[in-house]
Amino acid sequence: GNSVTQMEGPVTLSEEAFLTINCTYTATGYPSLFWYVQYPGEGLQLLLKATKADDKGSNKGFEATYRKETTSFHLEKGSVQVSDSAVYFCALSLTNNNDMRFGAGTRLTVKP
Amino acid sequence: EAQVTQNPRYLITVTGKKLTVTCSQNMNHEYMSWYRQDPGLGLRQIYYSMNVEVTDKGDVPEGYKVSRKEKRNFPLILESPSPNQTSLYFCASTSTGFYNEQFFGPGTRLTVL
Numbered sequence: 196g197n198s199v200t201q202m203e204g205p206v207t208l209s210e211e212a213f214l215t216i217n218c219t220y221t222a223t224g225y226p227s228l229f230w231y232v233q234y235p236g237e238g239l240q241l242l243l244k245a246t247k248a249d250d251k252g253s254n255k256g257f258e259a260t261y262r263k264e265t266t267s268f269h270l271e272k273g274s275v276q277v278s279d280s281a282v283y284f285c286a287l288s289l290t291n292n293n294d295m296r297f298g299a300g301t302r303l304t305v306k307p
Numbered sequence: 308e309a310q311v312t313q314n315p316r317y318l319i320t321v322t323g324k325k326l327t328v329t330c331s332q333n334m335n336h337e338y339m340s341w342y343r344q345d346p347g348l349g350l351r352q353i354y355y356s357m358n359v360e361v362t363d364k365g366d367v368p369e370g371y372k373v374s375r376k377e378k379r380n381f382p383l384i385l386e387s388p389s390p391n392q393t394s395l396y397f398c399a400s401t402s403t404g405f406y407n408e409q410f411f412g413p414g415t416r417l418t419v420l
Binding site for chain 1 (some may be wrong): 311340342347348349350355373397398399401408409411413414
């Protein structure tokens with residue numbers, strides 16, 4: 196079946212550190228890939244997306260590249276801020292339906 | 308403003324007392340879903356609806372019901388809540404088209420005593 200596996204947290208970094216959160220997927224067909232972010236007390240918000248191999252999604256300094264050969268979509272940011280503290284979810288959706296699968300989420304805490 | 312609203316945001320209830328969590332979207336989306344979020348398990352889909360009067364089970368439907376009488380509303384019903392349904396619930400509405408982007412409500416934190 197279709198599924199997403201992301202690195203377990205929590206992740207704690209100092210401000211301006213480099214961030215990587217790993218995400219790999221299993222899918223039949225050709226999925227679209229997403230990163231969602233959940234700030235404390237809020238619902239999930241779309242952070243970035245990519246729809247085909249080698250696409251790079253980017254937003255707010257975050258980036259992720261759709262790697263078909265390694266079935267991965269790792270989230271990176273060169274210099275994190277305290278305001279980036281949140282839970283990050285990797286997700287996939289097949290383009291022929293609306294079924295979305297989420298990873299377990301990775302909690303990021305950035306300390307000043 | 309495009310949004311998904313849920314009510315109530317917080318609810319504490321007792322075992323067996325029927326409750327309904329409302330969900331409404333103003334984006335004219337056909338596809339809507341309910342998820343529960345539990346620590347270490349991420350989001351798991353409870354029910355989804357492809358359109359008015361069309362609903363189907365997700366991964367964890369036991370103990371829940373839904374209805375879709377109008378396109379904008381998709382209430383979640385717990386006929387006889389139990390403590391294992393204590394969780395954070397999210398309603399989502401999905402845009403049609405290539406990206407299938409989901410828009411989430413703010414969440415409902417439910418505690419069943």
